[in-house]
Amino acid sequence: MTLDRHEIASALRLADPALSRFDPLPRIIAFDDFDRGFCGWTQLVGNYEDTLDAMHPGYAQHSQAMLSTLPTWDFGSHGGFDGSYALKIATRPRAGARNVSIKRLTFRRRGPIRLEFYFTFKPEANELRLSETDVRSIGFLYDLQTGDQDGDAWRIMPHLRFLNALDGAHVQKWQFKRRNEPFAAVGAGNKTVTHYHLAPEGWEDIAGGGQRLCYNEIPTKVNWHYCRFDFDLATMQATGLACNDREFDLSGFDSMRIPAMRNLWCMLNLAFFVETDTDKRASLFIDSVCLSGDF
Template identity: 65%
Template sequence: MTDQTEAIRQGMLLANPQLSRFDPMRRIICHDDFSRGHCGWSQLVGNYEGSLDTMLPGYAQHTSAMLSTLAHWDAGSHGGYDSSYALKIATRPRPGAQNVAIKRLTMRHRGPIRFEAYVTCKPEATELRLGDNDVRSWGFLFDLQAGDKVAERRVMPHLRFLNADQGETLRKWQYKPGQTRFTDIGSEKKTASHYHLSPDGWVDLPGGDQLMCYNEIATKVNWHYMCFDFDLETMRPLAFRVNDREFDVTGFESIEIPAMPNLWNMLNFAFFVETDAAKRAFLYIDSVCISGDF
């Protein structure tokens, strides 16, 4: 790319209010503004065979993400970053309950990608109290597998902000390395499943303690910027930033399992949220920009 071409590209980005809040790589893969709808984000449904009752309990608790105006009881609707709507992921009102929204793509090039988003997280405002420890965690993950000629493994980088656990204040970032246990689904031995968001196996990200804006009452929200760079060639992270903080990912490890049939060139992205109280936890995503250096 010539200097003049890059200058034109940068000028076009800066002139677009929806894109200029992001810092995308050269090619934008998708820009999801949830004022336009769900933009391909859907419920993470677990594998099943013959009956929905064969689904693992972790997946059976999931429900569909919805478009939301961030309604609340004391002032009506908060709205999104700069529109009326955001994508809302809501747990069930049970301590430890989780929910996930996923976007399923395939990769056309194995190189660096950038995952950017504006998000905010709150418990359901069912009490006249702050509830700053009522959300246990929120985060995101990728689910990746290269093409059929090269893939030897399925790679699943996970990052979560562990806000609290059993009411204890924690406020730190964690990642999940290693492998997860697979369970056969049904009786034909053709389907297996694993719940990779189980509470075990999380590791603290070095220097990952972070205090983030959590406004003074349970109905107020502030939007947070996050950015994760990952190389699809080496299957290694490149950088991780949240608001004004950049974290060291040199020791970061992903969940890795052998490559699986039918998942060639898989490029999946997901957000998740978990509650620490007997009330729903909400993760709101205003917009997402996924880009690549190709």
């Protein structure tokens, strides 16, 4: 029996324990296992010019992600999905605070891409109670721009979040955001603008997007979840969302769309974020990320 190159590539991936937990498209663009370090993930710093005081306060609250063994006060370190470390994105201890980690890439061809990752989330375990409604939301986004030779030039920003809780109520549903936030000039050079696209207003429910995730019985236990998001760079449309055993209808989904910016051609940024619902830190942990494409 002779195998073609796609069958050979699939067999090799299935033989690799680190990759076999994913279902990637044929070309792996990035595989980030945080036992190897930060893998290019960094703090989302807001735009500024001349002075850091020009930064939008939404961005000024962000801090650098950490590599974490998920330490706990009661049983030591939890560790990652299959190793010691995960990427930890933590908010400040203020209700409504959020933090973002970003990976900055560019694309070489317009085609289907797939983002897969394993995640879990918890608030700071500073109370002897479950605290299942202390994390407001966790989410992810792309920040994309068409190529400089494209006739129809746009910046496109698909946003998705799992709204876990809001003002103490346990909500547990997936949402998207297509509302554009206002732009403001930064500095006097007419080169930089800012817009806080993660502002809390404008989120919409995904049809049938309610989902109850595993949240273990004491404030320090975690369980890892799988998530997959499919997107087509040719049409700039989302094509699929799955979390654990659920697949969701994205027929009503849309992205933020703004005119292309003069220096962001072929941009392919991806980011994760977390928000807290109480005056304690909330953390999103990412164990591993696989970004793949069909080109």
